[in-house]
Amino acid sequence: MRLRGTWSRVARSLLAPSTSDCLICGKKSRASSELTGVCKSCQASIPWIRHPRCPKCGRHVGCPDCSRGSDPVPIICNRSAVAYTSGMREILGQYKYRGNERLGPLLGLMLDQAYTILQSERGQTPRDGGSKQRHQFIPAFKNKRTRLWQADLLVPVPVSDSRLAERGFNQAERLADVLSRRRGVPQLPLLVRTHHTGKQSFKTRAERLADMKHAFAVNPDPAAGSQFACWLELSGQERGGRPLQIIIVDDIYTTGSTIRACAETIALWAAGFGCTLEIYSLTWARS
Structure with missing residues (x-):
């Protein structure tokens, strides 16, 4: 018994x-x-953004920024995983400012939901079958087989040296790490931040836009440049290949000024290689 x-x-x-x-x-x-x-x-x-209301910035509510903007935007669109509510602000604060690094993989997993939405919206395009090779910076379109849309490269938004020393890590880079492992898309630190812009959450939209002008530059590390050049050569761009699909990764999208500045820097640099890009962005939260 x-x-x-x-x-x-x-x-x-x-x-x-x-x-x-x-x-x-x-x-x-x-x-x-x-x-x-x-x-x-x-x-x-969790306040997931499963059906973005604004097709450009991915906002879940009405978006006056995109509707009133007349300047051309250098990205195709942004997609975010969650709305930046007080609860989500607390989670991000624990991770970025209070050292709870156990939340990093969770935030990356949540960001992957935004990738799923972007992927479903982009539909099917010619893709290669060699996902195992993408971590070697071999572009994702070597043959003509049709597969679900896949990005070619992830570029994390860089932080300043002072911010990196303060936190000990770049949250955007860690988010991109998780996404890279899950999706088989390589990430490359193409950008550096040229100066510290201070805390953006206390600034107006105009102040943020002004702050971000010339805030980013191409990474001067020769290794980053040579990796990108090698990657472009393998892509077949010199033979008229399709535009490279690049995703900029960050934690929050507020006015889009950070994403815009990063995208403009990437596009200008890539033009020097004679290649064309389609740039997107994925952020963990949309304010």
Whole structure:
């Protein structure tokens, strides 16, 4: 009888939903099947942007910025995983400013949802079958087989040296790392930040746009340039290949001034190689 009771308890424990300490609320709760390390309750409360209202910037509500803007925008579109609510602000604050680096993989996994949306919107295009080769900077369109749209390269938004020293990491680079591993798309640090622009959240839209002018430059490291040049040669651009699909990765999209400045720098540099680009951006949150 005692043995039978023991086996019954074992069976019940195996069949019972697993519980763990949630990365968001810290409580021991039933784990979500969609997000590793997050409880079902917190997962259900995440303000996902599944159907962007603005087709350009990916905003989930009405967007006066895109509707009133007359200047050409250097990206095709932005897509964000979540709306930047107070709850999401707290999560990002724990990660960026309070050293909770356990949240990094979770934020990257959430960003992957934005990639899924972008991918479904772009539809099917000619792609190669060699996803295992993409980490060697071999472009994703070597043959004509049709597959779901795939980016060719991820470019994280750089942080200043002072910010890097303060935090110890670049959050955009870490987000791109997760996305790169999940999607088989290489990332390359093509850009550097030329000067520290200060905290953007306290500035007006006009101040942010002014701040971002000349805030980025091409990475002077010869290794980055040679990798990109080699990658372009393999792409077949000199033979009239299709535009390279590049995604800029960052944590938050507010006015788009950071993304715009990065995209303009990348496009200008790539033009010197005689290649054409289609630039997109993915951000974890849209304010």
